[in-house]
Amino acid sequence: MPSKVEGWKDEVYGNEIREHLMEFAEKGWESIPEDEQDAWFERFKWWGLYHQRSGQESYFMMRIGTPNGVIKPGQLEVIGEVAKEYASGPAQNPEFGDAYCDWTTRQSIQLHWIKLEDIPEIFDKLEAVGLGTQQACGDSWRNIVGCPVAGKDKHEHVDAWPVAEDLHETFKGNDDYANLPRKWKVAIAGCDEGCGQGDINDLAFEPAEKNGELGFNVRIGGGLSRKEPRLARDLDVWVPPEQAADVAGGMSALFRDHGDREDRFNARIKFLMDEWGPEKMRSVLQEEYVDFELETAGEDMRDQYSYNTGSQDGHNDHVGIHEQKDGNYYVGLNVLVGRMGADDVLELAELADEYGSGEVRLTQRQNIIVTDVPEENLDEFTSEPLLENYSPDPSPFMRGSIACTGTEYCSLSIVETKNRQVRYARWLKDNVELPEDHKDFHIHLSGCTASCAQPQIADVSLRGMKTRKDGEPVEALDIGLGGGLGDDPRFADWVEMRVPADEVPGAIKNLVNNFKDAREDGETFRDFVEDRDEETLAEMVEPEETDYDDPYMHNTKMTWYPYAEDDDMQSSPAPTNGAGEPLTSDD
Amino acid sequence: MTTDVHQLDDGAWISVNDSREVNVSDLWLLARSDFCGCETTDFLAEGFVKVGVDYPDIQARIAGQCISCGESGVTDWLTVGRVVDPDSGEFHGVVHESVHFPEKRTRLASPEE
Ligand code: HEM
Ligand code: SF4
Numbered sequence: 104m105p106s107k108v109e110g111w112k113d114e115v116y117g118n119e120i121r122e123h124l125m126e127f128a129e130k131g132w133e134s135i136p137e138d139e140q141d142a143w144f145e146r147f148k149w150w151g152l153y154h155q156r157s158g159q160e161s162y163f164m165m166r167i168g169t170p171n172g173v174i175k176p177g178q179l180e181v182i183g184e185v186a187k188e189y190a191s192g193p194a195q196n197p198e199f200g201d202a203y204c205d206w207t208t209r210q211s212i213q214l215h216w217i218k219l220e221d222i223p224e225i226f227d228k229l230e231a232v233g234l235g236t237q238q239a240c241g242d243s244w245r246n247i248v249g250c251p252v253a254g255k256d257k258h259e260h261v262d263a264w265p266v267a268e269d270l271h272e273t274f275k276g277n278d279d280y281a282n283l284p285r286k287w288k289v290a291i292a293g294c295d296e297g298c299g300q301g302d303i304n305d306l307a308f309e310p311a312e313k314n315g316e317l318g319f320n321v322r323i324g325g326g327l328s329r330k331e332p333r334l335a336r337d338l339d340v341w342v343p344p345e346q347a348a349d350v351a352g353g354m355s356a357l358f359r360d361h362g363d364r365e366d367r368f369n370a371r372i373k374f375l376m377d378e379w380g381p382e383k384m385r386s387v388l389q390e391e392y393v394d395f396e397l398e399t400a401g402e403d404m405r406d407q408y409s410y411n412t413g414s415q416d417g418h419n420d421h422v423g424i425h426e427q428k429d430g431n432y433y434v435g436l437n438v439l440v441g442r443m444g445a446d447d448v449l450e451l452a453e454l455a456d457e458y459g460s461g462e463v464r465l466t467q468r469q470n471i472i473v474t475d476v477p478e479e480n481l482d483e484f485t486s487e488p489l490l491e492n493y494s495p496d497p498s499p500f501m502r503g504s505i506a507c508t509g510t511e512y513c514s515l516s517i518v519e520t521k522n523r524q525v526r527y528a529r530w531l532k533d534n535v536e537l538p539e540d541h542k543d544f545h546i547h548l549s550g551c552t553a554s555c556a557q558p559q560i561a562d563v564s565l566r567g568m569k570t571r572k573d574g575e576p577v578e579a580l581d582i583g584l585g586g587g588l589g590d591d592p593r594f595a596d597w598v599e600m601r602v603p604a605d606e607v608p609g610a611i612k613n614l615v616n617n618f619k620d621a622r623e624d625g626e627t628f629r630d631f632v633e634d635r636d637e638e639t640l641a642e643m644v645e646p647e648e649t650d651y652d653d654p655y656m657h658n659t660k661m662t663w664y665p666y667a668e669d670d671d672m673q674s675s676p677a678p679t680n681g682a683g684e685p686l687t688s689d690d
Numbered sequence: 691m692t693t694d695v696h697q698l699d700d701g702a703w704i705s706v707n708d709s710r711e712v713n714v715s716d717l718w719l720l721a722r723s724d725f726c727g728c729e730t731t732d733f734l735a736e737g738f739v740k741v742g743v744d745y746p747d748i749q750a751r752i753a754g755q756c757i758s759c760g761e762s763g764v765t766d767w768l769t770v771g772r773v774v775d776p777d778s779g780e781f782h783g784v785v786h787e788s789v790h791f792p793e794k795r796t797r798l799a800s801p802e803e
């Protein structure tokens with residue numbers, strides 16, 4: 104029997120949701136019949152709107168999909184303006200104020216506290232400059248990710264940006280692929296650094312050479328969610344750039360027709376890959392979904408990959424100043440946990456115009472890159488006061504931090520994430536010394552097993568949990584070690600479970616010190632972890648209270664907003680009307 | 691009215707008659723359960739896997755973990771609340787901090803979302 108959600112999707116889904124959305128927005132929040140809310144909120148996701156968690160009814164998270172993270176000249180200003188005007192809620196965040204943008208791990212943008220009534224205006228503003236929210240959430244082609252410096256990078260062999268743009272244009276709003284069993288995540292990269300993160304996507308195109316021609320090898324079935332992380336598997340297919348869209352269309356049609364529509368937990372293609380294996384996947388694709396002979400895989404470049412490998416040389420992220428192939432420079436700025444205040448966004452938009460081409464790009468590490476800066480502008484640009492907070496040369500602990508949305512807005516969360524990770528990073532910067540040869544050290548915090556912060560591919564993986572301290576429930580984290588990408592990607596080993604959140608910085612400090620004591624000369628953290636068993640590693644973690652203070656130990660999910668002065672669920676002003684005034688419920 | 695129950699957002703919460711009623715991230719004390727070796731399982735709810743109605747009880751099987759011993763898995767059917775007024779569909783959640791007794795089987799549970 105198809106799931107409830109499938110039933111709703113059969114009634115209305117895809118592009119047609121928009122006219123309903125606009126009508127509800129016109130008439131206001133209360134015009135959505137109570138007994139249809141669940142169905143409409145499920146559908147609104149397709150247009151990039153995610154109803155916020157319990158206690159925040161009538162407010163939405165809005166996701167803007169920017170393929171490959173490319174924000175063209177003129178767009179960042181509009182994003183900042185929209186955030187400033189519409190993304191403020193009834194309470195402020197103590198670290199970030201109100202009105203901010205989140206740069207996400209899939210090179211998208213998230214705004215919070217969006218009101219239904221404002222959506223038509225917001226869509227107008229975004230669409231006027233070529234931005235949009237279509238398919239940013241929901242069961243369809245999601246934002247396409249890739250090497251954030253595609254088309255600019257010296258390490259590039261195939262320019263993947265036109266291919267990404269073509270995929271985006273072909274599959275956004277395309278009714279044939281609008282209703283898939285579940286989300287469909289695609290990565291494409293043409294560089295030899297491996298920064299597309301293809302291994303954790305449903306469909307990955309990776310640079311490869313065949314018969315002297317450059318194109319892509321295809322991998323299928325990666326993903327991190329639940330406790331079922333998978334690396335994408337080699338399909339043994341090579342495509343030239345001009346056929347990438349045909350293979351991508353074929354694969355997503357295969358998923359559309361063969362994915363599990365009865366059980367959403369089993370729907371992602373990684374589970375179909377478990378069931379079928381790559382040989383059957385390939386033969387079904389060949390026989391039913393493409394009308395040309397597929398080539399076997401070409402020679403890939405995986406042995407050169409350096410991105411997120413923990414190798415401590417090469418290109419572990421995109422922070423810093425790097426020369427482009429046209430002689431200009433790109434300047435990768437660190438945005439701690441990916442969150443940037445709207446005023447800062449507006450200022451950065453001006454700086455990008457002044458010193459570069461006006462284009463910026465988002466990375467899969469929640470950072471932002473200003474591209475096309477001529478050499479003579481570098482000094483002046485990097486001395487701008489804004490770059491003190493968004494540094495091209497930050498501490499490894501600031502640079503390596505990623506955090507998901509967590510209990511601030513997310514229904515599935517177990518713990519507070521972004522503000523906590525900000526405090527962790529600051530404390531670690533002041534109190535922990537990495538070995539001198541370690542410039543990269545990635546700590547990813549996810550509020551639950553959905554793994555939006557991609558914890559399994561970090562040096563230190565943190566995942567939301569609970570435990571008891573003196574009998575009282577407190578927020579806690581599972582600690583995993585040694586994950587990363589590269590030629591030989593590896594998911595973290597979960598070594599120490601349910602560590603009270605206030606003991607995690609102490610645990611990381613002890614771990615780093617134990618690593619420094621026990622490592623061989625030149626041994627990287629990732630190799631060190633790989634060479635040791637879980638027990639030995641667990642002993643090195645040693646959770647401990649320190650002078651780090653955690654204001655979020657209580658059950659932040661039971662509040663209506665974790666940082667509100669009166670955070671009691673009963674004190675929530677939500678739902679509110681278009682003017683933000685509380686609506687009294689009649690039941 | 692008939693009672694309409696489903697889990698949404700990947701099992702993040704249970705909707706009862708189109709109202710968000712039971713959420714993940716709470717701790718439930720489970721007695722006499724086979725979930726783990728602990729006398730009382732100190733269970734962290736991480737996701738609602740199945741929901742059903744054994745009128746007037748609303749029941750669920752929940753994915754999660756015992757935070758005392760670390761055992762993880764899916765519970766047997768647990769009563770998470772009841773519909774107190776069949777006309778309005780008004781729902782009262784159980785007090786999850788008190789002790790609960792999971793059941794092997796439930797009569798009218800619909801296995802679907
Ligand atoms: C049913 C609830 C949700 C589930 C199961 C879920 C799951 C996921 C997963 C699995 C990923 C990407 C990781 C991967 O597949 O490799 C992801 C991405 C993300 N999710 Fe969620 N998520 C949920 C709700 C939310 C909500 C409510 C928010 C915020 C309000 C959120 C924020 C994010 C962010 C920031 C990303 C990176 C996204 C992107 O760029 O597309 N998630 N989510
Ligand atoms: S990892 Fe979990 S808590 Fe964090 S945003 Fe994703 S679903 Fe929410």
Ligand SMILES: [Zn+2]
Pocket residue numbers: 726727728730731732756757758759760761
């Ligand atoms: Zn137990």
